[in-house]
Amino acid sequence: MAIDRKQLIIEAATKSFSLFGFKATTMDQVAKIANVGKGTIYTFFKNKEELFDEIISSLISEMKRAADEAMDSTLSFHEKVHRGLYQILEFRLKHQLTIKLFQEEKEMGTPAVMEVMIKLEDAILGYLKEKIVAAIDKGEIQECNPEVTAFIMLKLYVALIFDWEKRNEPLEKEEIAKLFEQYIFKGLSNR
Amino acid sequence: MAIDRKQLIIEAATKSFSLFGFKATTMDQVAKIANVGKGTIYTFFKNKEELFDEIISSLISEMKRAADEAMDSTLSFHEKVHRGLYQILEFRLKHQLTIKLFQEEKEMGTPAVMEVMIKLEDAILGYLKEKIVAAIDKGEIQECNPEVTAFIMLKLYVALIFDWEKRNEPLEKEEIAKLFEQYIFKGLSNR
DNA sequence: AAATGACCGAATTACTCATTTAGTCAATTG
DNA sequence: CAATTGACTAAATGAGTAATTCGGTCATTT
Incomplete structure (x- = not known):
């Protein structure tokens, strides 16, 4: 199977939240860290x-x-x-x-x-x-x-x-x- | 004896601190409530x-x-x-x-x-x-x-x-x- | 001698406008 | 054609700055 995008997103977000906190973490950043288009995040999660x-x-x-x-x-x-x-x-x-x-x-x-x-x-x-x-x-x-x-x-x-x-x-x-x-x-x- | 200016100042400041807090209380305001010149406050107290x-x-x-x-x-x-x-x-x-x-x-x-x-x-x-x-x-x-x-x-x-x-x-x-x-x-x- | 308030520099606030951001969606990809 | 994408938008943010306010002083008045 292909890489688990949802998992990648969760890991990226966890890393970013840990490093910068909730507010200072941008969805663009999470997408970038996860190597994923920003829109993809919104297919798994309703919002931030x-x-x-x-x-x-x-x-x-x-x-x-x-x-x-x-x-x-x-x-x-x-x-x-x-x-x-x-x-x-x-x-x-x-x-x-x-x-x-x-x-x-x-x-x-x-x-x-x-x-x-x-x-x-x-x-x-x-x-x-x-x-x-x-x-x-x-x-x-x-x-x-x-x-x-x-x-x-x-x-x-x-x-x-x-x-x-x-x-x-x-x-x-x-x-x-x-x-x-x-x-x-x-x-x-x-x- | 004349009115006790120090006491007036203390009462005025207490009233203002109670109403507006420390930061939002101005020395001008305290002076006004106490019916006293602002300078007078500084003869009794070094600062705010x-x-x-x-x-x-x-x-x-x-x-x-x-x-x-x-x-x-x-x-x-x-x-x-x-x-x-x-x-x-x-x-x-x-x-x-x-x-x-x-x-x-x-x-x-x-x-x-x-x-x-x-x-x-x-x-x-x-x-x-x-x-x-x-x-x-x-x-x-x-x-x-x-x-x-x-x-x-x-x-x-x-x-x-x-x-x-x-x-x-x-x-x-x-x-x-x-x-x-x-x-x-x-x-x-x-x- | 005691009291005062005009005055000063520092700090805070109000405001503006350029930038950033969350979330969407038409286009793209495999 | 289902999954993915990133350009796009409206809203939120915040940097920059002008204007105001404030704590504290001191020359003048009482």
């Missing part, structure tokens, strides 16, 4: 935003997979959540595309980027919520509101990883796990 | 920022006073922190000036405003830290790092009061107290 969305959807899958891989079923719930969340947030910290988008969100407030960041947060919250519900069912943790609990866990992690080091020495991964246990978990655990 | 700083310093005192008033010594540490923090954040939510500055911080990133918001956060953290150290000394709570604990408490409260309601029904004061107890306190308390 849809192309962007498709890329973000894969990113979300990739994140979930990374989080799942960081856990294993022998771990306690508390260790699972710590490793999963840490993995996701580290992913955010290391991945070119997420770094660029994070920056574009706060520096320029590009609407399409804002939207996508909400989607990303929702995906993380949904993922967390799933784990929490499962843990409640198994009696690993107390009854609690899964939405609020997921929200609090995420906020705490973001605060410890991103916000704390704005004004202090960064915390080690182990310290974060310990703090998480001390503040959240000892209050949640059945034992 | 110093005038702003003095106003913020009183604001911080006012906040601390409000927090202190919301507590009484018969309360448990957990109730004290809840009431104090809630008071401070509600203050932020209701006070014209803080609302305007909060908005100016994220929408325009005015440097002078950013600086002052850091100062405000530091004041809250310092205040909290004091209460935490006292509680540790009295054996009311476990040993813990007071800086990190203050930081986590503030972040949790801000998340529950400001961030949660961006995408959900606002939480009642009682719910917030309960969540705070459930997630933070049960893990901290000696009993």
Whole structure:
């Protein structure tokens, strides 16, 4: 079969979004990098935003997979959540595309980027919520509101990883796990 | 004695900062509202920022006073922190000036405003830290790092009061107290 | 001595117009 | 003839610039 043009376009766009962000990426540029006529892009994607969305959807899958891989079923719930969340947030910290988008969100407030960041947060919250519900069912943790609990866990992690080091020495991964246990978990655990 | 020009200037500036924010407030405007020549302002304050700083310093005192008033010594540490923090954040939510500055911080990133918001956060953290150290000394709570604990408490409260309601029904004061107890306190308390 | 407001240079804003861009579609290709 | 293309268009952008505004000063007034 001939080269997969759709894949070429996705790869080109990913590269360009990672390098220049959403706004500064032009469709002409994507077409050029992909070695494809601009019109071809529009046979696969309705518009620039849809192309962007498709890329973000894969990113979300990739994140979930990374989080799942960081856990294993022998771990306690508390260790699972710590490793999963840490993995996701580290992913955010290391991945070119997420770094660029994070920056574009706060520096320029590009609407399409804002939207996508909400989607990303929702995906993380949904993922967390799933784990929490499962843990409640198994009696690993107390009854609690899964939405609020997921929200609090995420906020705490973001605060410890991103916000704390704005004004202090960064915390080690182990310290974060310990703090998480001390503040959240000892209050949640059945034992 | 004649009218207190310094006080007039402070009142005029507070009014204008509250109404238009820091950047959009002109010294001519402050002078006009205060019924004072512009030059007079500069006999009391080195520049616009110093005038702003003095106003913020009183604001911080006012906040601390409000927090202190919301507590009484018969309360448990957990109730004290809840009431104090809630008071401070509600203050932020209701006070014209803080609302305007909060908005100016994220929408325009005015440097002078950013600086002052850091100062405000530091004041809250310092205040909290004091209460935490006292509680540790009295054996009311476990040993813990007071800086990190203050930081986590503030972040949790801000998340529950400001961030949660961006995408959900606002939480009642009682719910917030309960969540705070459930997630933070049960893990901290000696009993 | 205290207060003032006209004045100044720097910074910001309003505006304009040439350029760029997202998306279309008639022509082209294999 | 289905897939691909890039010239084309209307809309958005932003560089350049003229005009205004602003923070701060200081000679004058009270």
